[in-house]
Amino acid sequence: MAGPKYPGFDTLALHAGQSPDPATGSRAVPIYQTTSYVFRDTEHAASLFNMERAGHVYSRISNPTVAVLEERMAALEGGVGAIATASGQAALHLAVATLMGAGSHIVASGSLYGGSHNLLAYTLKRFGIDTTFVLPKPENFRKAIRDDTRLLFGETLGNPGLDVLDIPAVSAIAHAAKLPLLVDATFTTPYLMKPFDLGADLLYHSATKFLGGHGTAIGGVLVDSGRFDWEASGKFETLTAPYSGFHNMDFEEESGTRAFLLRARREGLRDFGACMAPMTAFQILQGIETLHLRMPRHVENTRKVVAFLKNNSFVDRVIYPELPEHPDHELARKLLPLGCGAVFSFEIKGGRAAGKRFIESLRVFSHLANVGDAKSLVIHPATTTHYRMSDEDLKKAGITAGTVRLSVGLEDAQDLIDDLDRSLKAAAKA
Amino acid sequence: MEILLQDKKAFAYTAAHALEAGKPSVVFIHGAGLDHSSFALQSRYFGYHGWNVLALDLPGHGRSEGPPLATIAAMADWVVEVLDQLNIEKAVLVGHSMGSLIALDAAARHAQRVEKIALVAVAYPMKVTEPFLDAARRNDLAAFDMHTIWGHAAQVPLGGNPNPGMWMYGDNLARLRRLAPGVLHSDLKASNDFVLSGTVQCPVLFILGKRDVMTPPRAAQVLLEKLSNSKVEIAELSGHGLMGEAPDATLDALVAFLRR
Numbered sequence A: 001m002a003g004p005k006y007p008g009f010d011t012l013a014l015h016a017g018q019s020p021d022p023a024t025g026s027r028a029v030p031i032y033q034t035t036s037y038v039f040r041d042t043e044h045a046a047s048l049f050n051m052e053r054a055g056h057v058y059s060r061i062s063n064p065t066v067a068v069l070e071e072r073m074a075a076l077e078g079g080v081g082a083i084a085t086a087s088g089q090a091a092l093h094l095a096v097a098t099l100m101g102a103g104s105h106i107v108a109s110g111s112l113y114g115g116s117h118n119l120l121a122y123t124l125k126r127f128g129i130d131t132t133f134v135l136p137k138p139e140n141f142r143k144a145i146r147d148d149t150r151l152l153f154g155e156t157l158g159n160p161g162l163d164v165l166d167i168p169a170v171s172a173i174a175h176a177a178k179l180p181l182l183v184d185a186t187f188t189t190p191y192l193m194k195p196f197d198l199g200a201d202l203l204y205h206s207a208t209k210f211l212g213g214h215g216t217a218i219g220g221v222l223v224d225s226g227r228f229d230w231e232a233s234g235k236f237e238t239l240t241a242p243y244s245g246f247h248n249m250d251f252e253e254e255s256g257t258r259a260f261l262l263r264a265r266r267e268g269l270r271d272f273g274a275c276m277a278p279m280t281a282f283q284i285l286q287g288i289e290t291l292h293l294r295m296p297r298h299v300e301n302t303r304k305v306v307a308f309l310k311n312n313s314f315v316d317r318v319i320y321p322e323l324p325e326h327p328d329h330e331l332a333r334k335l336l337p338l339g340c341g342a343v344f345s346f347e348i349k350g351g352r353a354a355g356k357r358f359i360e361s362l363r364v365f366s367h368l369a370n371v372g373d374a375k376s377l378v379i380h381p382a383t384t385t386h387y388r389m390s391d392e393d394l395k396k397a398g399i400t401a402g403t404v405r406l407s408v409g410l411e412d413a414q415d416l417i418d419d420l421d422r423s424l425k426a427a428a429k430a
Numbered sequence B: 001m002e003i004l005l006q007d008k009k010a011f012a013y014t015a016a017h018a019l020e021a022g023k024p025s026v027v028f029i030h031g032a033g034l035d036h037s038s039f040a041l042q043s044r045y046f047g048y049h050g051w052n053v054l055a056l057d058l059p060g061h062g063r064s065e066g067p068p069l070a071t072i073a074a075m076a077d078w079v080v081e082v083l084d085q086l087n088i089e090k091a092v093l094v095g096h097s098m099g100s101l102i103a104l105d106a107a108a109r110h111a112q113r114v115e116k117i118a119l120v121a122v123a124y125p126m127k128v129t130e131p132f133l134d135a136a137r138r139n140d141l142a143a144f145d146m147h148t149i150w151g152h153a154a155q156v157p158l159g160g161n162p163n164p165g166m167w168m169y170g171d172n173l174a175r176l177r178r179l180a181p182g183v184l185h186s187d188l189k190a191s192n193d194f195v196l197s198g199t200v201q202c203p204v205l206f207i208l209g210k211r212d213v214m215t216p217p218r219a220a221q222v223l224l225e226k227l228s229n230s231k232v233e234i235a236e237l238s239g240h241g242l243m244g245e246a247p248d249a250t251l252d253a254l255v256a257f258l259r260r
Helices: A009-015 A042-049 A064-077 A088-099 A114-126 A138-144 A167-176 A259-272 A278-288 A291-310 A329-335 A351-361 A391-396 A413-428 B036-047 B072-085 B098-109 B130-137 B141-150 B168-177 B183-193 B217-226 B247-258
Strands: A081-085 A104-109 A129-134 A149-155 A181-184 A202-206 A220-224 A315-319 A343-348 A377-379 A403-407 B002-005 B008-013 B025-029 B052-057 B091-096 B114-120 B204-209 B230-235
Touching: A009 A064, A009 A291, A064 A081, A064 A220, A064 A278, A064 B168, A081 A088, A081 A259, A088 A114, A088 A149, A088 A181, A088 A202, A088 A220, A088 A259, A104 A114, A114 A129, A129 A138, A138 A149, A138 A167, A149 A167, A167 A181, A220 A259, A291 A315, A291 A343, A291 A413, A343 A351, A351 A403, A351 A413, B002 B072, B008 B036, B025 B036, B025 B072, B025 B098, B036 B052, B036 B091, B036 B247, B052 B072, B072 B098, B072 B183, B091 B098, B098 B114, B098 B183, B114 B247, B130 B141, B130 B183, B141 B168, B141 B183, B204 B217, B204 B247, B217 B230, B230 B247
Parallel strands: A104 A129, A104 A149, A149 A181, A181 A202, B025 B052, B025 B091, B091 B114, B114 B204, B204 B230
Antiparallel strands: A081 A220, A202 A220, A315 A343, A343 A403, A377 A403, B002 B008, B008 B052
């Protein structure tokens, strides 16, 4: 007898989280552009506020359109649920603020998006949360763990050197220390990697990037695997002790698998308020509906562009884990069999001046501060995304003055190669 | 709250309320492989509406120490021991799936301790398919998949969860992954082997999901014919996971049934 079967990724990307609207029959996800929801009566209102009934009260806490995105992402990642946020940065902040307060410590990969580095290195420090940055090798995480550590954190593909986070090894180290592992999975999306299957406990995306894919909406989404045992860890009072801010609720006692998301929604969205707008959720859902079609093309185009650059005499080095010389090549083969994404870096000969001329010569690639768009993008990290980092931190992150980061889009690959070829020749004359 | 039974720690969720002697008591009993949080919304409601609530983690489940109890009768006796320990003379029992059999058995053999029973997603006999039992016996993850997929209506993976932002399949799987090896098989076997002895005189409410593929409404027919003092509520769109799939319909049915 054949066992039951889960819907495939492509089906979930199109359907999960939404059945045709019961009121109108609308097949597309309706945009519930409303702040609030009429209660049936006072008893119903009280029950919703006290989490005795499921439903929506106020769109900062939950909204039907946003809930479709949240459920769909939880389905695609294999989590228990998700919370959509105003941005990827808001998702990271929500994760940290739900787990810890002043006097806590994070061990983070040094190869992070500049915004994440800022939050951890400067802003959270002001609120008493300290971070140790390490080169993202498992043993370095282990060595940096302290008694007050509450979280291990890294990117599935580090920014911008594309260090592949050894999630099985780092999560094993985290779990041995009774700590969760949070990963930023923006560059890989659930199409290329399922971090929970590899051992991660929490993950988030900047949904602005490949999930949306259209470069029109800023958003984030935080997903919980529901697998970390907060009670057994004994290190997370926010989840395992009565919370006077919500009827003395002990979130872990309420539900072991839902504790993190309960607190994140009931406290984090309520008090910090970095919720996602319903229109944004709708736009990101439009992107997710074609994620399974776009990601293979992103990877295919990237491979062609990488092959071109690899053999170009004006290029010093191409940094992409599918290349045998990348330090994490073998790990990438194991953890990312469908491809290493569409964001990568290379070093142009001639340093800063050549880099400037190169970027200004491009016509198809757009020079801007984003990645994961359907259109191809380019940026110079040392003067933009990572400009606040010290030289030492830049070096740790594998960035030099000549590093150029590309986000390869869905255009005709030959047009992209021609654009790069012409601009590299122009740069050589700089 | 934690209680000690047979030298083992047992957990009962009380909706953040201390038990009070003057209040009526309702006990929620989860299904195979799950825990008290199956009844999260419903148990919380009654805790805030004048009832002593005990949403139990059966031995070997959730926060209660193992091993699991091997028969429905042993589980029913254990529930009554919980009542003894907490000086609760009589209670309403609300059970889901395997928990409904426990409530049924307790009502038959401990009639003086049971005021009413609500049977959510019940079948009698509750026959478990051999492939499911076999996969659970081998601690094969396929058993978790069968539990998850058959445990919800077919539209659940493609439809919206009434609980905003949650993925019902994911939550079910996450709870099953926390089980010690052998617990799910023990539960399934206990359900499969259960034979009702004695009669049930107290009022009985059946809450059934029309789209339930694990315990479809027709599988409750034998029991319905045995229990004269009963009524049935059918949730049109729900599968086996009524408390999550149709939380309001389930709660409304319980509120009406427990109204005093």
